[in-house]
Amino acid sequence: MDDPISRRYIESDYLEHNPEWDMEDSPWKAGKVAAMLKRFAIEPKTICEVGCGAGGVLGAMKGDFPKADFTGYDIAPDAEKFWGELRDSGVELNVGDFFTLNSRNYDVILLLDVLEHVADPHQFLVKLRPYADHVVIHFPLDLSALSVLRETPLLHVRRKVGHIQFFTKGLALELLEECGLEVIDWQYTDAAFSAPQRGLKTKLFGLLRRLVYILNKDIGARLLGGETLMVLAKPEC
Incomplete structure (x- = not known):
């Protein structure tokens, strides 16, 4: 995986820019995932998060799923610094490429804030499809x-x-279909109002967003951005 995109995670670039590895958002994301699975009476026995980072979501x-076996993969060696207690609790965590190391099928695979980091999301999803009965994907939109006009937020x-x-919602759903x-289901998460790591500008835009x-x-x-999308999907027969 000696390409420039993967290198920023394999080396320490990501950790330097994100020393907490977005752990503050983990309980919020986990709650959204659990609610979506329970809404469709999905009680997985095996859950795998690809791109698990610090592992906060799995923890x-x-x-919510005390009888399930939990597994995580991340290509970033620095993520392992956060895994001590999680491993002690029985979660299997692996440093390396999921497609190289894994040989199992899972009831649910989580892709939470992953596809926006992948050079070829189409190839990634097609390769992932045989390993999952259900997939839960979280897309930042x-x-x-506004972001195109300003450009600074995208940079x-x-x-x-x-x-x-x-992504927009439409582009994200089209990608999955392709x-x-x-x-099976998609929902806006209302991240602009409820996510823990909301910036000052996001909060200031809150009233305008509610009106629109x-x-x-x-x-x-x-128009205004600041939203994310949670999607439940399954491989087509």
């Missing part, structure tokens, strides 16, 4: 009319957290 989900997430793919994944969302939430997300 938080153990309370960086692409909006910021590209440089700070390594986003190289940018890769042979049937969308009353008229049309899709249009509001495409």
Whole structure:
């Protein structure tokens, strides 16, 4: 994996820019995932997170699915610094490429804030499809009319957290369909109002967003950004 995109994670570039590895968001994301699975009465026995980072989501989900076996993969060696207690609790965590190391099928695979970091998300999803009965994907919807006009927000997430793919809701759902994944459910997460790591500008735009969302939430997300999308999908038969 000696390409420039992967190198920023294999080396220490990502950790230097994100010393907490976004752990503050983990319980919030875990709650959204658990609610979506339970809404469709999915009680997985095996859950794997590809791109698990510090492992906070897996740790938080153990309370919702106490009988499940949890596994995580991340290509970043620095992520392992956060895994001590999680490994002690029985979560299997691996440093390396999922497709190289893994040989199992899982009831649920989590891709939370992963696809925006991948050079070829189509190839990635097609390769992943045989390993999962269900997939839960979290997309940051960086692409909006406002972000394109300003451009600075897109450059910021590209440089700070390594986003190289940018999505709207429509583009995200189209990607899954193109890769042979049937969308069972999708929901906006209301990240602009409820996510722990909201910036000052996001908070200031809150009132305007609420007003636009009353008229049309899709249009509001495409105009103003600040939203994310949680999707439950399964491989097409």
